Amino acid sequence: MATIINGKELSKKIRMQVKEKVQELNKERIKPKLAVIMVGEDKASKIYLKNKSKACNEVGIEYEEFILNENIKMDELLELIRTLNEKKDIHGILLQSPIPKHLDIYKAFQTIDYRKDVDGFHPINIGRLVLNKQTFISCTPYGIIKMLEEYKIQLQGANVVILGRSNIVGKPLAQCLLNKDATVTICHSKTKNIEEITKKADIIISAIGKPKYVTENMVKQGAVVIDVGINRLETGEIVGDVDYEKVQEKASYITPVPGGVGPMTIAMLLNNVVIATKHLEQK
């Protein structure tokens, strides 16, 4: 039976560390602050924002929300971003996706001051990650790396297979792992013989959003299995991309859903806000 990688526990530990760092900054009269922009009334986004707000509050990071009407024009969105870029009391800016389709999210991300880009979505921060330079790493990949490190899972030379090539998870994660000397394979919807590829993997990381897609016949005995998926079944149950019950019998380490990667993402966001604050305040 696999060891369960407890993301909930680890995220608590990281949030405690962030809290201490915030308190140190407070002693120097620096108050880390995150600004969050939401456009429209997406239900899931509202829940995410509530969680982020709560998490900030718990560690002492100031939090301000900017809720824009779904009919807003691109110029107005960019104008708000530029205003927040200028504000000295704001250290991190986060644009909650999705945004309505008439808006260009890429342009919006690129307009955020890269020094306040705590989500790591600005192309310059992505480029710096590729070059293995100091940057903001997207919160989910960053959280996954932290988990693997916490459980002392060997990355150097490990054969890692990533399922999914999104800009938010798959692509930055591949860079992070390459920077840690892993051999990285990125699979996606066009990949052939995917089972043959995953069966060779020392570490499988699934981020494709298909419930119970990764079955035990795709997993090598003793592999590490990281599940980024958060899929809601018709029954209302939340499951990952991995057929957890069966795969855990074969894996050496596995992340549960919920309580695995999910809680790490917010913890790393808080961590990124502190990093941004220290840089901007030159501490």
Add this chain to the structure above:
Amino acid sequence: MATIINGKELSKKIRMQVKEKVQELNKERIKPKLAVIMVGEDKASKIYLKNKSKACNEVGIEYEEFILNENIKMDELLELIRTLNEKKDIHGILLQSPIPKHLDIYKAFQTIDYRKDVDGFHPINIGRLVLNKQTFISCTPYGIIKMLEEYKIQLQGANVVILGRSNIVGKPLAQCLLNKDATVTICHSKTKNIEEITKKADIIISAIGKPKYVTENMVKQGAVVIDVGINRLETGEIVGDVDYEKVQEKASYITPVPGGVGPMTIAMLLNNVVIATKHLEQK
């Protein structure tokens, strides 16, 4: 026996196309111009510069060289770059590497106006490549993609193994291939069981700089083999990373060295200068 991918021939074709585009621009009184910076007296770099100068000349791209003393300070290098950034008659800026070790090449690349970054080394251009947005693609990976396309080699769903993870070849190439829907694996010095991985590849691209490293037992029957290596043996002979004689008997397509990837790199540089010119002059 493998079909030989003739990089020399294809690069000629591309240079002819570039020449035509330059002539069209000339009609509108626009003269594409490349500025090249070299620091110190590296012998190989001098040869590269001579080749670049000649290639520019042949297609009608204006070319200016800035040779700096090897003891130059970082500020002076950055000052020159900033001056070239400002100059309206210069459309492309290339910093020849290597530069002396007391200088920060990354900072230099980052200082080049990304709109004139015809080598595609600026982090913002790397980030845009990751995001599959319009950008300057590094010349060698770009040349490889052009070759594969010219010979109608299926990339979608192809299992591609890249040997080498340099910022100049391996990493941007992986992004290009991912953008073309290939399944991409990046191997490097820390990879274990490399032979097992390459044997599964539909396409092997080697960019590690080890003479005759890729032997026939590493190659699947019918695989496409692209050789980026340019290695000088003690005898003076130039060979690639691939044991060409034996591998060609197994491969379906193969690039020779010389006459394969090499000539494509300069052709794509010229192409990037034209792209930069059109963008800057808004044509």
